[in-house]
Amino acid sequence: MAAGAAGLLLPRAFAAGRPGARDADVIVVGAGLAGLQAALLLQEGGLDVLVLEGSSRIGGRVWSLDNVPGRPEAGGAEIAPGYARMHSLVQRLGNIELAGWMQYQGNQGFAILDEGRLGSLEDWKKGAAASRFSEQERARFGPMGPFGVALGYLPRPNPLRDLDSWLDKGFAPLDMPLDDYLRKQGASEEALRFAVPRVAADSVHAMSTLAQLRSARFSEAMGAMDGLQIFAQGTSRVPEGMAALLRRAVRLRTRVTGLRTGREGAEVALADGSKLRAGHVVCTVPLPVLRRLRIDPALPAPVAQAVRNLPYSTAMSIFFAIREPFWEQDGLPESTWSCGRFGRAFVRRSPRGEHLWFYKSGAAAVPYRAMAPAQLMKVATRELHEARPSTVGRIEATFAVNWSTSPWTLGHLASRGPGDISRHGNDFATPHGNIHFAGEHSSVMMLGMEGALESGERAAIDILKELV
């Protein structure tokens, strides 16, 4: 939409601003997907928008490591057919090529590492499983073996009919610890032990059953399993393409330390001590970062509590170049899964190359939470060599990302613990005067990258609605 035409929607005084008084009509904090989506929509609404980004790059938790061997994705990578906003962006940006996820994934199975022993899933089923799982639970092993059992006790069909049903008060009884719920339905302790890597929280107990059902509903609705796609030239091409559509360049290395809202509009305090003024601010920083911002006046108690309490999960990725196909040496599948602190190691392929992605998330990641990337690379190399001796001399650590120590995230992704949905709903999305909040933690219908886009869209629409 031409900016001029859309600008007719706005009161002249706002669209033009008061010369000298404001640095922009709207300041957006954070150049991740949420911030860029908000900025583009506001610009299309005829507003003058300035995006501030603390780090030295665009994309936030979308980060294609273009200079690392195999060119891995450090953050968001896979999109599903139902990602309507993302697909529409791909069309709009024009030069973005998608590739089928499955066709690059080579041998799909995984070797299983259980209590220090490595083997094929088939051998594990004949050995360890026979003594530890009841016959009924063994019958529940699907392609994911023991990792698929516990979540199979969730109700089917999913009681959440719509993508936003998780916010219906009627489902509050399901806002309880996931392990307690699954145990009540008959899940054994062994099945729960293997559920760890399947849950986007720091333990199965720390996850709300209702949040897990929300995530399952989202996957069903997106058609996630059938048609996952990746970005042939890297996911970062999307936020970079979005930023290139903005009239004002994103201001990088500009750390925001505080936000103020008042009758005149909003003010943004920067780490260098300067201040910027705008009519409105859209703040998209991850929740653990938001907790550290000075907000004046303070957020209303329920919102402040929601911001303070929502758990953020832990995760880190260590990437390796594959010098030789180590799986040909031990005859096992390429990837290795465990339910312990080892985590999972996937061989990943894309048109960008091949690499080994050693991923620790949730409970597996917690003991490593404070480790710097260089130390993570050392520890991960040792763990891989010990667990899978065929990797010795055949892999080489190239890069590590610890989302918990990164000052721009201080965690991995928002999760919801037992009671969080009943207590806080989606309070994180409530505007505070002229400060609006967005970011993946505040989406309603969607999750992941599509959720971030949805949240930016919502914040932009809220501002535009105020102005017409």
Ligand SMILES: Cc1cc2nc3c(=O)[nH]c(=O)nc-3n(C[C@H](O)[C@H](O)[C@H](O)COP(=O)(O)OP(=O)(O)OC[C@H]3O[C@@H](n4cnc5c(N)ncnc54)[C@H](O)[C@@H]3O)c2cc1C
């Ligand atoms: C390892 C990993 C794998 C993932 N895989 C997938 C996947 O396959 N599919 C999927 O859909 N989703 C995936 N996701 C989730 C998806 O990447 C995120 O939901 C989404 O990118 C979040 O976007 P956002 O804009 O909300 O936040 P962010 O991308 O975190 O953006 C926030 C921005 O704010 C900036 N910022 C922070 N503090 C300040 C400050 N003080 N001042 C100024 N700027 C600041 C940050 O640098 C950042 O650029 C994955 C995430 C991770 C981490």
